[in-house]
Amino acid sequence: xxxxxxxxxxxxxxxxxxxxxxxxxxxxxxxxxxxxxxxxxxxxxxxxxxxxxxxxxxxxxxxxxxxxxxxxxxxxxxxxxxxxxxxxxxxxxxxxxxxxxxxxxxxxxxxxxxxxxxxxxxxxxxxxxxxxxxxxxxxxxxxxxxxxxxxxxxxxxxxxxxxxxxxxxxxxxxxxxxxxxxxxxxxxxxxxxxxxxxxxxxxxxxxxxxxxxxxxxxxxxxxxxxxxxxxxxxxxxxxxxxxxxxxxxxxxxxxxxxxxxxxxxxxxxxxxxxxxxxxxxxxxxxxxxxxxxxxxxxxxxxxxxxxxxxxxxxxxxxxxxxxxxxxxxxxxxxxxxxxxxxxxxxxxxxxxxxxxxxxxxxxxxxxxxxxxxxxxxxxxxxxxxxxxxxxxxxxxxxxxxxxxxxxxxxxxxxxxxxxxxxxxxxxxxxxxxxxxxxxxxxxxxxxxxxxxxxxxxxxxxxxxxxxxxxxxxxxxxxxxxxxxxxxxxxxxxxxxxxxxxxxxxxxxxxxxxxxxxxxxxxxxxxxxxxxxxxxxxxxxxxxxxxxxxxxxxxxxxxxxxxxxxxxxxxxxxxxxxxxxxxxxxxxxxxxxxxxxxxxxxxxxxxxxxxxxxxxxxxxxxxxxxxxxxxxxxxxxxxxxxxxxxxxxxxxxxxxxxxxxxxxxxxxxxxxx
Amino acid sequence: xxxxxxxxxxxxxxxxxxxxxxxxxxxxxxxxxxxxxxxxxxxxxxxxxxxxxxxxxxxxxxxxxxxxxxxxxxxxxxxxxxxxxxxxxxxxxxxxxxxxxxxxxxxxxxxxxxxxxxxxxxxxxxxxxxxxxxxxxxxxxxxxxxxxxxxxxxxxxxxxxxxxxxxxxxxxxxxxxxxxxxxxxxxxxxxxxxxxxxxxxxxxxxxxxxxxxxxxxxxxxxxxxxxxxxxxx
Numbered sequence: 001x002x003x004x005x006x007x008x009x010x011x012x013x014x015x016x017x018x019x020x021x022x023x024x025x026x027x028x029x030x031x032x033x034x035x036x037x038x039x040x041x042x043x044x045x046x047x048x049x050x051x052x053x054x055x056x057x058x059x060x061x062x063x064x065x066x067x068x069x070x071x072x073x074x075x076x077x078x079x080x081x082x083x084x085x086x087x088x089x090x091x092x093x094x095x096x097x098x099x100x101x102x103x104x105x106x107x108x109x110x111x112x113x114x115x116x117x118x119x120x121x122x123x124x125x126x127x128x129x130x131x132x133x134x135x136x137x138x139x140x141x142x143x144x145x146x147x148x149x150x151x152x153x154x155x156x157x158x159x160x161x162x163x164x165x166x167x168x169x170x171x172x173x174x175x176x177x178x179x180x181x182x183x184x185x186x187x188x189x190x191x192x193x194x195x196x197x198x199x200x201x202x203x204x205x206x207x208x209x210x211x212x213x214x215x216x217x218x219x220x221x222x223x224x225x226x227x228x229x230x231x232x233x234x235x236x237x238x239x240x241x242x243x244x245x246x247x248x249x250x251x252x253x254x255x256x257x258x259x260x261x262x263x264x265x266x267x268x269x270x271x272x273x274x275x276x277x278x279x280x281x282x283x284x285x286x287x288x289x290x291x292x293x294x295x296x297x298x299x300x301x302x303x304x305x306x307x308x309x310x311x312x313x314x315x316x317x318x319x320x321x322x323x324x325x326x327x328x329x330x331x332x333x334x335x336x337x338x339x340x341x342x343x344x345x346x347x348x349x350x351x352x353x354x355x356x357x358x359x360x361x362x363x364x365x366x367x368x369x370x371x372x373x374x375x376x377x378x379x380x381x382x383x384x385x386x387x388x389x390x391x392x393x394x395x396x397x398x399x400x401x402x403x404x405x406x407x408x409x410x411x412x413x414x415x416x417x418x419x420x421x422x423x424x425x426x427x428x429x430x431x432x433x434x435x436x437x438x439x440x441x442x443x444x445x446x447x448x449x450x451x452x453x454x455x456x457x458x459x460x461x462x463x464x465x466x467x468x469x470x471x472x473x474x475x476x477x478x479x480x481x482x483x484x485x486x487x488x489x490x491x492x493x494x495x496x497x498x499x500x501x502x503x504x505x506x507x508x509x510x511x512x513x514x515x516x517x518x519x520x521x522x523x524x525x526x527x528x529x530x531x532x533x534x535x536x537x538x539x540x541x542x543x544x545x546x547x548x549x550x551x552x553x554x555x556x557x558x559x560x561x562x563x564x565x566x567x568x569x570x571x572x573x574x575x576x577x578x579x580x581x582x583x584x585x586x587x588x589x590x591x592x593x594x595x596x597x598x599x600x601x602x603x604x605x606x607x608x609x610x611x612x613x614x615x616x617x618x619x620x621x622x623x624x625x626x627x628x629x630x631x632x633x634x635x636x637x638x639x640x641x642x643x644x645x646x647x648x649x650x651x652x653x654x655x656x657x658x659x660x661x662x663x664x665x666x667x668x669x670x671x672x
Numbered sequence: 673x674x675x676x677x678x679x680x681x682x683x684x685x686x687x688x689x690x691x692x693x694x695x696x697x698x699x700x701x702x703x704x705x706x707x708x709x710x711x712x713x714x715x716x717x718x719x720x721x722x723x724x725x726x727x728x729x730x731x732x733x734x735x736x737x738x739x740x741x742x743x744x745x746x747x748x749x750x751x752x753x754x755x756x757x758x759x760x761x762x763x764x765x766x767x768x769x770x771x772x773x774x775x776x777x778x779x780x781x782x783x784x785x786x787x788x789x790x791x792x793x794x795x796x797x798x799x800x801x802x803x804x805x806x807x808x809x810x811x812x813x814x815x816x817x818x819x820x821x822x823x824x825x826x827x828x829x830x831x832x833x834x835x836x837x838x839x840x841x842x843x844x845x846x847x848x849x850x851x852x853x854x855x856x857x858x859x860x861x862x863x864x865x866x867x868x869x870x871x872x873x874x875x876x877x878x879x880x881x882x883x884x885x886x887x888x889x890x891x892x893x894x895x896x897x898x899x900x901x902x903x904x905x
Contacts, residue, residue, distance in 0.1 A: 457755075461726070464752035465682055468774040472688030475777045479695075502774050506754070520756075526895025533850050534894060537870015561895075569894035 003236040011224045016293050018221040025214040032210075041202050048141055048184065052195040054155035057143065058167070060104040061156075061180065064117060065170040086122050090114075091129065093122040102188030104180065105139065107132045111175035132179075139181035146177050233305040241309035247302050251316045254302060262295040360385055395424045399431055406435050449516045456512040460505045467505070470498045507637040510570075514644035521564040521648060525671055528561060528593055528600060529554045535572045536591070539580065547586035548579065548606070554593045559600055561668040563649040571645050571653070574638035575604055575664050584609040584660070595670065602666040612662060616655035674788055675716055679703040679735070680724035680750065689722060692777045693784065706730025710738060718745055720788055722780070725751040725762065733765055740766040746787040750775070782882045786810070786823040806841040809903030811880060811889045813841050822880050822889070832857075833876045836869070837900075840890070845902035847893055873898055 032042075044050045086093045094117055107129070108117040120126050126135055136142070143151040149158040161167055171178070186193050233241035246254060306312040313319050343350050363381060367374040398415065405413045413435040415428040474494045482488055513519050536543075536550055543550060579589055583606040594601040619639055639655065642664075646653035652667035676698045680686045683704065690700040701716055703709040707730045709723065721739070725732030736747055746768040751758060754772040762770050769783050790810055804815040810823045818834065820827045829837065835857045840848065848856070850869045873892070877884040891901050 461752040464773045465685070468752075469682060469684040469688060471774045472685060472692075472777050476688060476691055498774075509754070524896070527849070528895070530849050530897060531895035533867045534870045534892060534898075537867035538874055540867060540871045540874075563895070565894040565896060569892075 003231075003234055008228065008231060011228050012297055015221065015224050015228075015297075016290075018217045018224065022214055022217040022221060025210050025217065028210055029214065041199055044203070047196045047199045048182075049154050050199055051155060052199050053141075053192065054153050056101075056191050056195050057104070057141075057153055057182065058156060058161075060101040060182075061143065061167055061178075062170075063101055063104075064106045064108045064119075064178065064180075065167065065176075088122055089127065090116055091122075091132070092117045094119050101192075102190040103182050103186050103192045104190075105136050105182075106178065106180040107136055109177040111177065113174070136179050136181045138183075140184040142179070142181040144179045145171055228301065229304055232301050233308050241305055243305060243309055243311070246298065247305050247309075247311075248315070250320065251303070251306065251312065253317065255299065258295040258299050262292050356385075391421075392424065395420050395428070399424065399428055402428075402431055402435070406431070406438060412439065450518070453512045453516045453518050457509055460509045463505055464502075467498065467501055470494075471502065474498055504637075507641065511637045511641045511644065514641050514648065517648060519567070519645075519648060521567065523562050523564055523649070525560045526563050526565060526568060528559045528602065531568060531572070532591055532593065532602070535569065535576060538573070539576045542577075542580045543589070546580055546583065548583055549588045550591060551588055552591040552593075554591070555595060559593065559595055560671045561600055561651075562671045563651070563668065567645045567649060571642040571666070574642040578638055579604070579606050582606075582608055582610065582662070598670050600668045600670045602668075603663060604666075605661060605663045608660045608662045612657050612660065614657075616657050619655055619657075673697070673699050674719040674792065675699045675701055676784065677701045677703060677709060677712055677716075677718045677721045679706070679709040679721065679727070679732075681705060681727045682724075685724075688777065689780065692781055696781055696785070698784070706732065706735035709735050713739065713743065713745075719792060720784060721745055721747045722750055722784070723747055723767075725749060725753060725758075733762070736762075736765045736767060746791045748780075748783055748787060750780075776883075779883050785825075786882060789823045789825070806838065806844075808841055808844045808889060808900050811841065811900070811903075813838055820880070827879050829876065829879060833872055833879070836872055837876050837880070837890070840898065840900040844900040847897045847899040849897040853898065 041050055041052060047053055085095050092115065105120055106118060107120075108115075109129070110116070116129065118126070118132050120132060120135060126132050141153055143149070143153055143156055149156070149161065151157055154160075170176075182192060186196065233243070235242040249257070303312065306315060360381065364378045367378040367381070398419070402413050402415050413431075415432050417425055417429050417432070420428045474491060477491050478495065482491070532552060532554060536552065583589065587607045590603075590605040592601075592603045592605075594603070643653040646666060650669065652665075654665040654667075656663040656665065676693055678686050678689050678693070678700055679702075680689075681704055686702050686704070690702060693700050701712055701718065703712050705727045709721070710730070712718070713721070723732045723736060727735075732749060732751070736749070739745070739747070747766065748769040748771055749762040749767040750771050750773060751762070752773040759770045759772075768787055771780055771783060806813045806815070812821045813819075814821075815838065820829055820834065820837065836853060839853065839857050850867075853869050873890065874884070877887050877890045877892075880889055881887045889901055889903070891899050893899065
């Protein structure tokens with residue numbers, strides 16, 4: 001309903017028609033209410049007593065009087081056509097040629113000029129004045145004047161026709177006798193007949209249809225308008241209010257455009273053809289009205305749409321102007337504030353600059369004014385100041401670039417302090433100090449990291465030598481045939497602890513190297529599926545021994561990553577060996593490989609046999625283990641090493657703990 | 673009776689190695705620094721040297737360098753330095769093997785045995801010209817007798833393991849993925865390959881390698897596949 005274009009168009013066409021109908025009716029009603037004649041028509045019951053009849057009768061009276069009086073000579077002197085048919089016995093028989101008063105008969109006796117006129121047809125019965133008079137007096141409604149008015153018509157008695165009336169004036173100027181009457185049967189079709197028809201019509205139906213039509217047209221109009229108000233701006237397949245390009249124009253601009261469209265058309269379209277002839281002018285007026293209506297409709301519907309879309313005020317030139325002014329004002333305010341701040345933030349620099357600036361201006365003015373030759377001096381001063389400013393600016397930019405370089409991470413930034421002067425020299429030297437501090441700090445930390453790794457490596461060498469002896473001799477002890485069961489047990493403890501010590505040292509070295517990035521990587525393209533298969537193959541027996549079932553979900557297609565083959569194995573080996581150590585016996589281990597656009601996700605999930613009361617971050621720290629008691633085998637470095645190695649290979653190593661679910665997530669960039 | 677020179681500045685270690693070697697039936701000569709080592713080589717007929725790197729007076733690398741100027745006796749380097757670069761350096765100097773401390777005594781013995789066999793006994797290895805014999809270094813597969821030997825020591829393999837090893841040795845130096853191995857050995861599509869192959873390979877490695885974690889013949893290239901190293905001597 002809302003979106004129907006046809007319905008809207010129909011409404012737009014109907015609206016003006018309804019307005020027209022309603023206006024006509026309204027005018028009619030207003031006229032009827034104001035007019036007593038109309039009242040008499042509606043309320044009276046005899047046509048010949050109504051105002052219509054008396055009005056027509058009165059206008060009919062004018063015909064003989066105006067024609068044959070001298071009163072309005074000026075009117076008749078040129079156009080006067082003597083339409084006297086016959087003159088018999090001094091009586092002028094006149095064919096009035098006026099169809100609209102055919103039922104009206106008269107006899108006019110002008111005593112001043114002794115002329116006699118009548119519009120009766122000359123017959124045997126109308127030979128004399130008396131015959132004419134009797135012929136006239138046959139009719140029921142008469143109006144006679146013979147010094148005074150005698151009539152049986154309501155509104156034409158001497159009381160109703162004031163002395164100032166035209167009829168009186170006409171009668172007074174000459175000595176007239178006027179005998180008139182109208183046949184009550186109305187033999188001819190003239191105005192009296194039309195008047196009777198109108199009277200009968202209005203008298204029978206009264207005001208009812210007019211009021212009905214007004215109400216109907218008005219309610220239909222209201223309906224149409226409400227529909228238009230509701231539906232305007234809605235369009236098929238469009239959310240909210242649709243504004244076309246006209247609706248997007250500022251309101252003022254739209255108004256001027258439509259005004260011009262209406263106005264120019266009125267000028268060209270109406271005045272032009274109107275000059276040619278009447279029919280053209282009527283057509284032109286109609287077109288002009290339609291044009292005006294279209295312009296008006298466009299404007300009003302645009303306003304309605306704007307109101308609905310909430311852009312009525314926002315989309316006006318005034319609003320835009322105000323908004324812009326506000327923006328400009330705020331900008332100006334901020335600028336003023338900044339200037340004031342600038343003046344007072346550093347009074348020292350303000351004073352210095354003020355002295356230089358105003359001194360310079362004042363100096364220039366004085367020099368130029370004292371004498372013309374000093375103008376040269378002033379120009380010299382200007383150039384000097386310019387060079388001074390240029391140098392300062394250049395220095396400033398040099399420092400700015402240097403600071404930016406430091407920010408970018410270059411640690412060999414040095415400014416040549418001799419190139420700077422004044423405050424900027426201090427500035428440059430401070431920047432140098434900061435840069436120096438930076439590069440020192442970086443090289444210090446690099447050095448300390450390297451030293452740490454070296455230290456750990458060296459210490460591990462020193463530990464390894466005695467450990468070799470321990471392992472060797474424990475092994476020798478085991479080979480001895482020792483009967484004592486306790487001693488055997490002790491040897492086993494020694495064996496396992498010495499082995500653990502060995503692994504600890506190896507892991508320690510590896511962890512320190514991995515975390516300091518002290519590892520040479522040999523990156524190559526690896527197939528993830530192959531890697532997982534190989535690794536699970538390596539651990540198959542250990543998993544089986546712990547009753548762990550591996551459920552792997554690896555895509556069929558070849559997914560490759562860029563990594564170091566050996567270190568990748570180390571990463572997964574650590575995770576798997578963790579699983580064999582800490583996973584719940586007879587549970588399942590899930591290995592999923594997923595491809596997300598350009599990333600590859602390897603997730604390894606298992607159920608921990610012990611409660612994991614530790615956070616993932618802590619787990620990845622060095623020497624931290626799931627059980628916290630350090631009772632089980634392992635160094636606690638496994639996950640830390642895996643994380644460091646993964647990151648060295650541009651991967652991402654994350655641990656998630658959800659209750660007893662332990663999940664390792666490895667992410668690498670996919671390689672095509 | 674082979675004479676083995678053990679040289680380490682740590683007397684206990686020398687002693688422990690000596691005990692183990694004696695049990696294997698070797699005659700052990702002990703030295704405690706590089707200089708002593710070189711002197712003893714000149715005085716005795718030595719079949720193999722176990723040489724520590726970090727020693728006083730003359731260290732292992734220097735000793736090895738001087739030794740190689742006059743002799744080609746097998747040398748097993750023994751060191752706490754476990755970095756790749758240390759191993760490469762040592763092997764480039766002319767060492768035949770490299771064992772890192774702390775070592776498993778059994779592994780060391782195995783390596784000694786291997787080197788001795790190679791040096792003394794296997795001067796006349798069968799030729800590869802015989803089409804049914806595949807070899808890489810001291811790994812030897814005789815397809816006629818279905819026998820596999822490493823350093824002359826016979827290895828017992830299951831038929832599947834044997835087939836895999838034969839296939840890889842036949843194409844030594846080339847890397848094969850699990851799927852490729854499956855397709856070639858089973859002559860079937862690799863539907864259910866999964867990690868059966870990986871398990872077999874690990875078993876083979878445990879059987880033919882002295883230390884399966886640092887394989888000499890059957891190398892694992894993680895994420896790519898497996899290969900038999902092409903060793904020529």
